[in-house]
Amino acid sequence: MEPPRKRVAVARPQRETIRRTVTEPGQIEAFNQARLFAKIPAYVEKYYVDIGDIVTGPRFDESGATVERGQLLAKLFAPELDRQLRQKKALVAQAEADVQQAQAAIKVAHANVASAEARLNEALAAIDRYQADFERWDSEYKRVLQLVSKAAVTPKLGDETKAQMSAADAARNEARAKTESFRAAETASRAQLEKSVADEAAIRARYQSAKADEASTEAMVDYLSIEAPFDGTISERNADIGFFAQAGGADQAQPLFTIVRIDPVRVFVDVPEMDAPLVDVDDGAMVHVQSLAGETFAGKVTRTSWTLEPTTRTLRTEVDLPNAEGKLRPGMYSQVTIILAEHENACIVPASAVVSQQDRTWCFVAEDGKAARKAVTLGIKSGGLVEIVSGLRGDELVVQDPGASLSDGQAVEPVAVSTAK
DSSP: OOOOOEEEEEEOOEEEEEEEEEEEEEEEEEEEEEEEOBSSOEEEEEEOOOTTOEEOOOEEOTTSOEEEOOOEEEEEEOHHHHHHHHHHHHHHHHHHHHHHHHHHHHHHHHHHHHHHHHHHHHHHHHHHHHHHHHHHHHHHHHHHHHHHHTTSSOHHHHHHHHHHHHHHHHHHHHHHHHHHHHHHHHHHHHHHHHHHHHHHHHHHHHHHHHHHHHHHHHHHHHTTEEEOSSSEEEEEEOOOTTOEEOBTTSTTOOOSEEEEEEEEEEEEEEEETTTGGGOOTTOEEEEEEGGGTTEEEEEEEEEEEEEEETTTTEEEEEEEEOOTTOOSOTTOEEEEEEEEEEEEEEEEEEGGGEEEETTEEEEEEEETTEEEEEEOEEEEEETTEEEEEESOOSOSOEESOOTTTOOTTOBEEEEEEEOOO
16 A cells, blocks of 8 residues: 655745845934034134035045135134234245345345456556566666666666666555455455355245244134035034134034035944855945835945954944935934845745755755655845755745655655745
């Protein structure tokens, strides 16, 4: 007598897209947030924006140079800084006048050198002239002495010629003395020129230092204008007219404004350790916001921390979402579903149809009235479904729940044929 057949529920594998996902709570935050403090202690003279106002940041050209400054949010006032700037400007003006005076002194020194050189050259020329005159009278005196010795001329002529020679010698010596004096004057004028040049360099250095001090003070004055660092919305204002703003870093300092950029927004989600290795940039993500009547926003994983947070063993993951309409607000709670893996046209069976033992995995199929065990390779698991990568053709009748008692070759009676869903 034939043993009774075991009744088994079967289903044919289905071909469809299967996804492995992870769903975790998420927090919506601004893409950028800046708390704007005063750089220096100052009074609030005027503020131009309030909470909820949309402001614009600076604009840049292709090279990165600023072509338009950020929107003015508030104007501060520091009386002592204003006085310092006026003082610095006065010192710059004085230093500039000193530079001009030093440059004029250099011109005068150049003129003095030229004049001294001219006098020296004139004296050198005079020496040559007096030397020639002396040589002429010296030769004449020697000739006259010979004539006197021969009684050809009177001794008086000899004395007169000697006197002329002595006068020429005296004139020559005087020219030599003047030349030395003019040479010394020329050397002194050149030294004065060098000193004037050195003085001008020192004065110009003081001028540059004064300009640097002025620029530094002007930079501090610029800090009195609080400007938007980027396009965004004012979410906090602590500035009031007459309010004394402490410099950032002081114990009692508080931001004058907080500005947030909300288009796009960042959605933060912490993925558990078991799913963390499967999270990749550009993975699809769905952000479900309960406070917006359950509206869902599609996005992608933009970045991850890569390392796990030590205390929670989770991976910090960010999804950027466009927010042109401003629906998503920083601080909103959401549920984030990340698509960790997705296979199209996958062979899918119920997870209950798969039997695993140690390192072996199989399914039972009903063939010719008997249960046949088929070794299979699994892919993605999602909910109550599992992907069969290999081991099945796809048209078999797979036993949905073989249980522990079903064995290979056992007689079976397939019932309730259905899909794998």
